Amino acid sequence: MIFTRLAKFFSILIVLVILSLFLFAARFVSYSVLVETLTNSFFLASVMFSISTAFYATMVSLVLGIPVGYTLARSKLKFWRVIEICFDLPLVLPPLIIGVLLLITLNSPLIKNFYTFVFTPAGAVIAQILIGMPLTIKSAKTAFQLISPIYERVAMTLGARPIKSFYDTTFKMAFPGILGGLILTWLRCIGEFGATLMIGGGIPGRTVNVPINIYLNMSSGDFNIGITSSLLMVIFSFLCIVFIRTIIFNKTR
Amino acid sequence: MISIKIKKELQQFSINADIKTELNKLVLFGPSGSGKSTLLKIIAGFFNPNQGFIKIKDKVLFDSERKLSVPIYKRNIGYMAQNYSLFPNLTVLENIQYGIKAQKIKTDPLEIQQICNKLKISDLLNQYPKKLSGGQQQRVALARILPIKPEILLLDEPFNALDQEIRESLRDLVTEISDQYQIPVLLVTHNLEEASIFAEYIILISNGSQIESGESSVVFNCPGKLTSAKMMGIENLWLIERKINSETVMVNGMVIKLKNEILEEHTHLGIRAEEVMILRTNKPLRNNIQENILSGTVEEITNRGKFKKVVFQGINQLLIQINIPDHVYRKLNLQIRNSIRVSLKKESLILCRST
Numbered sequence: 336m337i338f339t340r341l342a343k344f345f346s347i348l349i350v351l352v353i354l355s356l357f358l359f360a361a362r363f364v365s366y367s368v369l370v371e372t373l374t375n376s377f378f379l380a381s382v383m384f385s386i387s388t389a390f391y392a393t394m395v396s397l398v399l400g401i402p403v404g405y406t407l408a409r410s411k412l413k414f415w416r417v418i419e420i421c422f423d424l425p426l427v428l429p430p431l432i433i434g435v436l437l438l439i440t441l442n443s444p445l446i447k448n449f450y451t452f453v454f455t456p457a458g459a460v461i462a463q464i465l466i467g468m469p470l471t472i473k474s475a476k477t478a479f480q481l482i483s484p485i486y487e488r489v490a491m492t493l494g495a496r497p498i499k500s501f502y503d504t505t506f507k508m509a510f511p512g513i514l515g516g517l518i519l520t521w522l523r524c525i526g527e528f529g530a531t532l533m534i535g536g537g538i539p540g541r542t543v544n545v546p547i548n549i550y551l552n553m554s555s556g557d558f559n560i561g562i563t564s565s566l567l568m569v570i571f572s573f574l575c576i577v578f579i580r581t582i583i584f585n586k587t588r
Numbered sequence: 589m590i591s592i593k594i595k596k597e598l599q600q601f602s603i604n605a606d607i608k609t610e611l612n613k614l615v616l617f618g619p620s621g622s623g624k625s626t627l628l629k630i631i632a633g634f635f636n637p638n639q640g641f642i643k644i645k646d647k648v649l650f651d652s653e654r655k656l657s658v659p660i661y662k663r664n665i666g667y668m669a670q671n672y673s674l675f676p677n678l679t680v681l682e683n684i685q686y687g688i689k690a691q692k693i694k695t696d697p698l699e700i701q702q703i704c705n706k707l708k709i710s711d712l713l714n715q716y717p718k719k720l721s722g723g724q725q726q727r728v729a730l731a732r733i734l735p736i737k738p739e740i741l742l743l744d745e746p747f748n749a750l751d752q753e754i755r756e757s758l759r760d761l762v763t764e765i766s767d768q769y770q771i772p773v774l775l776v777t778h779n780l781e782e783a784s785i786f787a788e789y790i791i792l793i794s795n796g797s798q799i800e801s802g803e804s805s806v807v808f809n810c811p812g813k814l815t816s817a818k819m820m821g822i823e824n825l826w827l828i829e830r831k832i833n834s835e836t837v838m839v840n841g842m843v844i845k846l847k848n849e850i851l852e853e854h855t856h857l858g859i860r861a862e863e864v865m866i867l868r869t870n871k872p873l874r875n876n877i878q879e880n881i882l883s884g885t886v887e888e889i890t891n892r893g894k895f896k897k898v899v900f901q902g903i904n905q906l907l908i909q910i911n912i913p914d915h916v917y918r919k920l921n922l923q924i925r926n927s928i929r930v931s932l933k934k935e936s937l938i939l940c941r942s943t
Contacts, residue, residue, distance in 0.1 A: 485669055485673065486675060488632070488634055488660065488667070489667060489669070489673055489675075490675070490686065490690070491633075491659075491660040491661045492632055492633075492660055492661075492663070492665050492666065492667040493661075493686055493687035493690055493691075493732065493733075493736060494661050494662075494664070494687050494690045494691035494736060495661055495686075495690035496661050496690075497659075497661070499690065500661070500690075503675070503686075503690075504675055504677075507677050508676065508677055
């Protein structure tokens, strides 16, 4: 089949390009640079900031995104189709734009008098929720759609109450897909740049995550740390994706 | 004792049913898309009807007047679908134990073992459903229902995807279980043969509405309505032209004598294609079959596997479908355009009404 041959050719080409990107950058990294990066207090602070804000944003996505994903998968009402478009928007819009709009909203007196989100970690979390949650919703929706509602009903006929029957059947069966979505959300939030910079303000040591830190390093001429951090992000993301693939393929019997 | 009277408005049609019987083996029969499965789901409690009541063994599950609707998990109903019924993330044993664990019923392990032995699945207990064949899966599905001692078994075309042989053995198994545990069974099917073998009581459904119901021997042999006669596979149905007296009618100019008395409401006369007798031309007529004889020609012969379908046209232009077994066909040596005589025996004739 000609498509298979073409696909093979292009795939090898793409892998080679990615590999060369990695290798060209790796020329700048030596043991001493690696140590310098790993002990740099701003780098460490940015890692902690990335991990923690992404964690909170993912937790909120879990609580809100799973029920929304379930409803989108099961409901036939037109209302939910419209809502779904709204959830797709953050996926296609540049995060910077979401950041700008969010900045204006959070700066409005109505919210400002209640709590100051702008230039705080909490603000960064809100930005990341908007950017990351659609991934949880989409994955949960797809995962739930693959599970026939008949299982839940059969579990109920056998005497399980609605919540138990949902948990035992649909939720457990959809879980690998949902978990995959949550990890994607978390990764997306860790790597979030535009909106987080807009709301968080990029205050060094306070509201700087890994990508913002890389940007600050590169623009101030600290290329070694910038490049090393970038490569570490690549390796970390790669391992996470390997993890998602293995759990999803192993859990779906 | 099953007593159901419900009405449910749907987008395409409304579902109407009125069932009342003491019999244990019920069949909901009708063409695909006639609302049989929906009716079953209403009984299971997946949807509520707009009005009416559902009562099984003195237990009221739904009553619109009393605003009562017992939730699914309290109905104690065994529901089995065509597929997708076993939980794929649980082993066979976990599947079987699901009901008793969910309801926290204390069950003797011996009882589960007996059920597994009976259903011949004892060797499969540690397998996951994906590894099982279709027949094995449905046996496990049955085994999962039995420990909760259901008030009724609702079977939604459960044997459709299976091979003939497995299908028959499973149907016998369901019959056996129903008799042994005294559980009423409501089987949904669009297969006439399956319905006729299994049913003690049959409910005919078309476009959501119940057309006729009753003891299966009665409904099969003398369906009261034209639609039910068609559904019961009666191929020869003719409009009665004139009623001559209480036991004689005229169809297409032919005088036909009946065994039963004809009533005002009767509009059609019918006979099963298997019941039409072809008379051999070379033999003299015998007295006992000298009933309603019509001469004509063979118009068409088609092979239907186990039998031949012959289309006969009488001299009065009446078309008659005749099914004859292969050995009879060979003996008769029928050819198209042959002149033959057929007999419509009195006791085979069925009277029905158009509405």
